[in-house]
Amino acid sequence: MEISAEAAKLLAVGFAMGFGALGPAIGIGLIGKGAMDALGRNPEARGPILTNMILAIAFAESVAIYVLIIAILLIFVV
Amino acid sequence: MWFNLRLVPFLVIGGLALAVASFVGGSVGAMIAGREPLALLAVHPPILHVPPEHPFGAIPITNTMVASWLSVAVILFVFLWGMRKPRLVPHGLQNALESLCEFAGGFIEEMVGKEHERRMFPVVMTVFLFVVVNAWMGLLPGFDTVTLGGVALLRSANTDINVPLMLAVTCVCMIEYWGLRSRGLAYVKSFFDLHYFGEAARAIQRGYLRSSLANLFYGFVYVFVGLLEVLGHAVRILSFSFRLFGNMTAGVVLTSVALFLVPLVLPSVFYGLEALFGLVQAVVFAGLTAVFGFAAISSADH
Numbered sequence: 001m002e003i004s005a006e007a008a009k010l011l012a013v014g015f016a017m018g019f020g021a022l023g024p025a026i027g028i029g030l031i032g033k034g035a036m037d038a039l040g041r042n043p044e045a046r047g048p049i050l051t052n053m054i055l056a057i058a059f060a061e062s063v064a065i066y067v068l069i070i071a072i073l074l075i076f077v078v
Numbered sequence: 079m080w081f082n083l084r085l086v087p088f089l090v091i092g093g094l095a096l097a098v099a100s101f102v103g104g105s106v107g108a109m110i111a112g113r114e115p116l117a118l119l120a121v122h123p124p125i126l127h128v129p130p131e132h133p134f135g136a137i138p139i140t141n142t143m144v145a146s147w148l149s150v151a152v153i154l155f156v157f158l159w160g161m162r163k164p165r166l167v168p169h170g171l172q173n174a175l176e177s178l179c180e181f182a183g184g185f186i187e188e189m190v191g192k193e194h195e196r197r198m199f200p201v202v203m204t205v206f207l208f209v210v211v212n213a214w215m216g217l218l219p220g221f222d223t224v225t226l227g228g229v230a231l232l233r234s235a236n237t238d239i240n241v242p243l244m245l246a247v248t249c250v251c252m253i254e255y256w257g258l259r260s261r262g263l264a265y266v267k268s269f270f271d272l273h274y275f276g277e278a279a280r281a282i283q284r285g286y287l288r289s290s291l292a293n294l295f296y297g298f299v300y301v302f303v304g305l306l307e308v309l310g311h312a313v314r315i316l317s318f319s320f321r322l323f324g325n326m327t328a329g330v331v332l333t334s335v336a337l338f339l340v341p342l343v344l345p346s347v348f349y350g351l352e353a354l355f356g357l358v359q360a361v362v363f364a365g366l367t368a369v370f371g372f373a374a375i376s377s378a379d380h
Contacts, residue, residue: 047188048188051185051188051189051365054358054361054362054365055362055365055366055369058321058358058359058362058366061321062317062320062321062324065320065321065324065325065328066320066324068324068328069320069323069324069327072126072327072328072331073128076125076126076128077126077128
């Protein structure tokens with residue numbers, strides 16, 4: 001079975017983005033859940049909780065951005 | 079309110095009608111119906127240039143370089159103009175700038191504590207201002223559209239991999255400098271936990287074979303852990319630069335795809351998203367520099 005380069009590229013991009021965004025999305029949801037739990041327990045600590053949540057979400061999201069970079073490179077440059 | 083509230087339904091319906099009309103009459107409708115898009119609504123499909131281009135022909139100045147000079151000029155001009163006649167009780171622009179700096183100082187202080195905030199403020203605030211002004215200036219009309227010599231004259235500086243890379247290298251170097259400056263040799267020793275080798279030497283001296291072998295093993299394991307720690311510090315350069323570059327480039331691609339699909343009215347939503355992401359990425363870059371700097375300054379056994 002012969003797969004053309006174009007078809008292989010498009011398949012690769014689809015799989016990359018599909019599987020690659022799964023982990024970070026779940027991770028960000030878990031971080032949000034943790035932040036909501038902490039906020040519910042201690043509403044006075046709103047400032048530090050939100051600040052640390054934003055930072056942690058940035059870490060988790062950067063992995064999704066790595067995958068997006070690879071997908072964009074595959075589509076437009078390869 | 080300052081406008082007539084009864085106009086809002088008409089504005090919404092009018093906006094939706096324009097959006098649907100541009101969708102049907104533009105490139106997507108043309109592709110479905112097999113005809114040419116209306117000349118007014120024909121937007122070319124999104125093209126992505128990853129490397130920056132040279133609009134001035136042979137002169138080695140790229141369009142992102144020009145944009146970064148422009149944002150530096152904007153920052154300098156705004157701050158110098160606000161402080162041209164400083165008053166003890168601030169008014170106007172000086173007030174706004176002072177409150178911005180105080181807010182940023184409070185943000186850094188929350189993360190690193192009062193005694194280190196002053197040391198980190200210059201680098202963190204500069205990185206934040208540079209990234210956010212770059213990101214927001216990329217939204218102005220004229221960026222990516224005005225062309226000179228076939229390529230865009232101005233392009234948002236954050237979309238050129240060199241600028242985030244430069245910022246990342248600077249921040250990581252500053253983090254290591256802060257760690258070395260505040261803790262000296264103890265900072266270097268904090269990477270490699272060598273006391274297991276000392277324990278092994280003592281055990282051999284007393285003649286305990288199994289204990290010395292176990293401690294030797296732990297010693298080598300912790301050398302490997304130390305190497306991983308060094309690698310983790312070096313990888314920060316990659317993660318800093320790719321986080322910013324990826325977010326900005328993805329935003330540019332998203333906006334151009336939105337402009338291609340529905341040329342009227344809808345891309346304003348993506349514009350707002352771009353503005354928000356620019357601010358968030360600037361805060362994250364500066365905030366992570368502060369956090370890692372604090373981790374380098376404070377010793378592990380606090």
